[in-house]
Amino acid sequence: MATPTAGVAAAVADAHRREWAFVLAATVRVTRDLDVAEECVQEAFAAALTDWATGGVPARPGAWLTTAARRRALNVLRHAGVERRHLPLLVEDRVDGGVAPSLVDDAHGYPDDRLRLVATCCHPALDRPAQVALTLRLVCGLTTPEVARAFLVPTATMAARITRAKKKIAVARIPYRVPPPAELPERVDAVLAVVHLLFTTGHTAPAGEELVRRDLVERSVELARMLRRLLPHDPAVAGLLALLLLTDARRETRTGPDGRLLLLEEQDRARWDRPAIAEGVALVREALRGRPPSRYALQAAIAAVHAESPSWDDTDWAEIVALYGVLTQVWPSPVVALNRAVAVGFARGAAAGLAALDELAGEPQLAGYGYLPAARADLLRRLGRVGEAREAYGEALLLTENAAERAFLDARLRALG
Incomplete structure (x- = not known):
């Protein structure tokens, strides 16, 4: 068995970032079972590490991975036999009536499989947190810990949420299809939340060496443009x-x-x-x-x-504070309140910003949110309260995993002496 080189490992990692959604969505059409499809896709990526080390990285990694995953899926179906007939499976509705022409793959004549997967994960039979979490996990290929950080919940909680959502999709016999435009509005809020969380995860990566995950940012913009064409x-x-x-x-x-x-x-x-x-x-x-x-x-x-x-x-910080005030009414959120407090600090002074920030000290959803102590540290620094600022920067460092953000916080801490 060939040992994968650094170049092959990098190629597989790049393919995972770029092709995961395409490969999984195509494989689900074969298995009609999310767990089985995910296992087959994971096996295909694992096989790529050794096969590409021997035969070289293919010209079209996504096509290679899709073929490998679908072959594994077909083998699973053959070996499952009679037992599989008694399991609840995804129903593939072959009628995608009313799908906008801009969503059709010109080469194959069927709607983008990723959109099938998004629509299935955002089905109204699932509650909103499950819709968003499942789509981030399956469509975007985020790990469960990454999804958990996006939701500000423990990893174990998110793992259980994703498992329950998968089971509900199977038991409820949710169709695997792109809904026609007339049905999309009832799901649009969940789909938009998915795209937004995908973007924020890529805009400032929760962990790793790079500040931005360009693949996630570009994928979210692409999905947003797709939705814009569908719902202009x-x-x-x-x-x-x-x-x-x-x-x-x-x-x-x-x-x-x-x-x-x-x-x-x-x-x-x-x-x-x-x-x-x-x-x-x-x-x-x-x-x-x-x-x-x-x-x-x-x-x-x-x-x-x-x-x-x-x-x-x-x-115009006054306008920004006013807009945050309206946003707080439309979408009450501790993160919005935090951002408003930061804006208040620029519009009315650091003391006013710190007072607004301290009102959020007991907010449970912000207990593990690194930006709260980071914002507090900056306001304290501006007020000359060096000892308290140093302590807040230390707390922010404990809650921050992104290397670029950690380096910034560490530099600010060292500058305090």
């Missing part, structure tokens, strides 16, 4: 796409040449993606016409204030 008049969809574009427009300036994290005030705004900003601002205007405005429209409006400000000093 939905203001929430417009708001989400706007939010992603405006936030990602700063991607190339978020770290320096040495990999150091750069705050918004340090970034070279001349290097921001102006076409993306222009598209995002136009979408914000459209999205804000919805009544009440969606949380995505309001978040995008906040991002637009930053994007259109010519410099850090020109930022």
Whole structure:
């Protein structure tokens, strides 16, 4: 058996990031069982480590992996025999009536299999947390700990949630299909939440050496554009796409040449993606016409204030605080309250920001959230309360796993002496 080289291991890792959703979605069509499909896909990736070491990395890794996974799936079906007939399986509804032409794969003539998988995971028979968690796990290939961090819950809790969701899909005989546009609105909120969480996970990776996981960011933008084509008049969809574009427009300036994290005030705004900003601002205007405005429209409006400000000093913090106030009413969330407190610190001074932040000290959902002590440390630093700031930076470091963010926090801590 050939030992995989570093190059082969890197190729398999890259294929996992880029091709997981395609391979799994295609394999589910064979197995009609999520667990079996996932096992077959995992075996295909494991086989790639040895097979590619011998025969070289294929020109089309995704096609190789899909073929390998589907072959394993067919073998499972053959060996399952009679027993499988008595198990609850996904129903493949072959009628995808009303699917928008833009969602059809030109080469194969059927709707994007990833969209089948998203629609199945976001079925109304599942509750919202299960919909989002399952889609992040299956469609996006995130590990269970990564999904747990996105939800601010323990890994064991998330593992149990995902397992229950899979069982419910099988028992409820949920169809594996893209719903026609007339049925999509009832699921759109869950799908948007999936795409948004995917983006935030990629925008600032929960762990690892790099600040950004470009593959997740690009996948989320692609899915948002897909939804925009399917639901062109939905203001929430417009708001989400706007939010992603405006936030990602700063991607190339978020770290320096040495990999150091750069705050918004340090970034070279001349290097921001102006076409993306222009598209995002136009979408914000459209999205804000919805009544009440969606949380995505309001978040995008906040991002637009930053994007259109010519410099850090020109930022309209009063408008940002006001927008966060509306967002808090539309979408009450401790993370939104934290972000509002930070904005208050810039609009009204560090003491006012710290007072708003300290109101969140007992919020259980923020107990393991590293950005709370990090924000508190910065406000304390600005107030000259060095000892307390040092302690807060230490707490933030304990709760932070991303290398770029840890390096930033460590530098701030050392600068305090």
